[in-house]
Amino acid sequence: MPYIPTEVIEQARQIDLLTYLQACxxxxxxxxxxxxxxxxxxxxLKISNGKWMWWSHQIGGYNALDYLVKVRGVSxxxxxxxxxxxxxxxxxxxxxxxxxxxPKILLLPERSSTTDRVTEYLFGRGIDYGIIESCxxxxxxxxxxxxxxxxxxxxxxxxxxxxxAFRATNSSRxxxxxxxxxxxxxxx
Numbered sequence: 001m002p003y004i005p006t007e008v009i010e011q012a013r014q015i016d017l018l019t020y021l022q023a024c025x026x027x028x029x030x031x032x033x034x035x036x037x038x039x040x041x042x043x044x045l046k047i048s049n050g051k052w053m054w055w056s057h058q059i060g061g062y063n064a065l066d067y068l069v070k071v072r073g074v075s076x077x078x079x080x081x082x083x084x085x086x087x088x089x090x091x092x093x094x095x096x097x098x099x100x101x102x103p104k105i106l107l108l109p110e111r112s113s114t115t116d117r118v119t120e121y122l123f124g125r126g127i128d129y130g131i132i133e134s135c136x137x138x139x140x141x142x143x144x145x146x147x148x149x150x151x152x153x154x155x156x157x158x159x160x161x162x163x164x165a166f167r168a169t170n171s172s173r174x175x176x177x178x179x180x181x182x183x184x185x186x187x188x
Contacts, residue, residue: 004077004080004081008080008084009080011084012063012064012065012079012080012083012084013063013065014063015063015064015065015083016050016062016063016064017047017052017061017063017064017066017067018037018047018050019064020064020067020083021037021039021047021064027040028040028041030043032046033176035048035049036048036176042054042056042071044056044057045071050062052066052067054070054071059071064083065079065080065083068082068083106161106162106163106164106178107178108151108153108161108164108178109144109145109149109151109166109178110144110145110146111142111143111144111145112142112143112144112145112148114143115136115141115142115143116143117143117148117150117169118132118136118141118142118143118148118150118169119132119133119136120169121150121169122141122150139153139155140152140153140154140155141153143169144166147168147174148169148170149166149167149168149169149174150166150167150168150169151164151165151166152164152165152166152167163177163178164177164178165177165178166178
């Protein structure tokens with residue numbers, strides 16, 4: 001087996017998956033929203049903010065090297081050679097793992113004073129009215145302003161909101177995920 005110097009491996013680890021796919025396999029990349037992508041081959045594989053997650057297999061990573069080994073099944077040596085043999089795929093910026101000690105804030109959209117549109121939308125999707133009311137009263141679902149989207153909130157053990165997803169209640173296909181971050185998240 002060929003020897004690969006540690007510094008070459010570290011350079012390969014610096015190449016994020018989005019940069020790799022844009023440069024080497026652009027037809028595989030599918031844009032979902034402004035900063036979120038998936039792939040044509042694996043629609044449950046999501047790429048966002050320098051990270052990727054293959055939800056159907058519960059594996060993820062931060063770089064193209066992990067993707068080539070875990071998803072494509074390429075050997076580690078072949079993956080490093082693939083990444084470092086392509087001069088066009090030099091990292092645009094370093095994608096380091098997030099610091100765990102940095103507190104993050106989940107930015108939620110403003111609440112509407114009513115839940116009429118959300119209730120109508122969910123009931124129209126076949127969800128029992130009692131379940132809808134229970135979720136609304138527990139704060140698991142609410143209606144946002146100004147667009148009246150349905151917002152689904154997940155809480156941790158201390159009952160602090162840690163996750164939120166939103167979906168349009170009208171005929172548009174607007175949907176997204178709020179993430180714990182230090183930057184502003186816009187809800188369409």
